[in-house]
Amino acid sequence: MQLEFYKYQGTGNDFVMIDNRSEFFPKENTKLIAHLCDRRFGIGGDGLILLENDxxxxxxxxxxxSDGNQSSMCGNGGRCLVAFAKKLQVIENNATFIATDGLHHATIGDDGLVSLQMIDVAEVKVSSDHVFLNTGSPHHVQLVDDLEKYNIKENGAAIRYGNLYGKAGSNINFVKQINDSTFSLRTYERGVEDETLSCGTGATAVAIAMNVLGKTEASSINLNVEGGKLVVSFEKKEGQFSKVFLKGPAEFVFKGSIEI
Structure with missing residues (x-):
């Protein structure tokens, strides 16, 4: 069987996209999904996303x-899926869609940037050396001194598999402040089990965490990720974060087919 696919990337976070409105894709075949995401033997991607009817x-x-297992929300993946939906003429420049963490709204600007509304955040746990919160996926946020040379894979895996988060684990973000409203981050993603060039829910978590820690008073925060730049904006009231938006590029890379 020939499988038609599309490849998208958002600040270097790349995804295999499949139009599954006819429900032909074998969704329980984790080995197949992992194979399609494999960068040497398959198409290659940080994840695979199905667009389905709702x-x-x-x-x-x-x-x-990319390990083949269905997972929690992916912010960059959501933005790329909105761009994919436009390419398929499912939407024009506005979208409402359902994901594992609930309802999302998104818009595509004249500049091609996709702005995706994330879930509200009501609970942020602040510890002595890190912050933990859920932005659709669980995120550990930790400030480090030398972000450029920091061993993300080794240190991220140690925390992800450590005693803090149990069997489910967490995504791990390491952060450096650049100025009053700009931060650089690098992310170790569970399920990929390595550093990725960008993580949308991670960027969202970092923006909120830095506000909670008093590192910034800005309500629109610039995030430098390894694959580019993202912007996270929100409204804050009595410690609650609402109207949370993740904005950045979502770009078509190529279309192809692979035998499965």
Missing amino acids: PETDFKMVYYN
């Missing part, structure tokens, strides 16, 4: 990590 919204997002 009776109440424009479409449904079904996201898999």
Whole structure:
């Protein structure tokens, strides 16, 4: 069987996209999904995303990590899926879709940037050396001195598999402040089990965490990731974060087919 696919990337976070509105894709075949995401033997990607029909919204997002397992929300993947939906003419420049963490709204600007509304955040746990919060996926946020030389894979894995987060683990973000409203971050992603060039839910978590820690008073925060730049904006009231938006590029890379 020939599988038609599309490849998208958002600040270097790359995804295999499949139009599954006809529900042909074998969704329980984790080995196949992992194979398609394999950079040497398959297509290559940080994850695989199915675009499916939904009776109440424009479409449904079904996201898999590169290990083949269905996972929690992916912010950059959501933005790329919105761009994919436009390419398929499912939407024009506005979208409402359902994902594993609930309902999302998104817009595509004249500049091609996709702005995706993330879930509200009501609980942020502050510890002595890190912050933990859920932005659709669980995120550990930690400031480090020498971000450029920091061993993300080794230190990220140690925390991800350590005693803090149990069997489920967490995504791990290491952060450096650049100025009052700009931060650089690098992310170790569970399910990929390595550093990725960008993580949308991670960038969202970092922006909120830095506000909670008093590192910034800005409500629109610039995030430098390894694959480019993202912007996270929000409204804060009595420690609650709402109208949280993740904005950045979501670009078509290529289309192809592979035998499965």
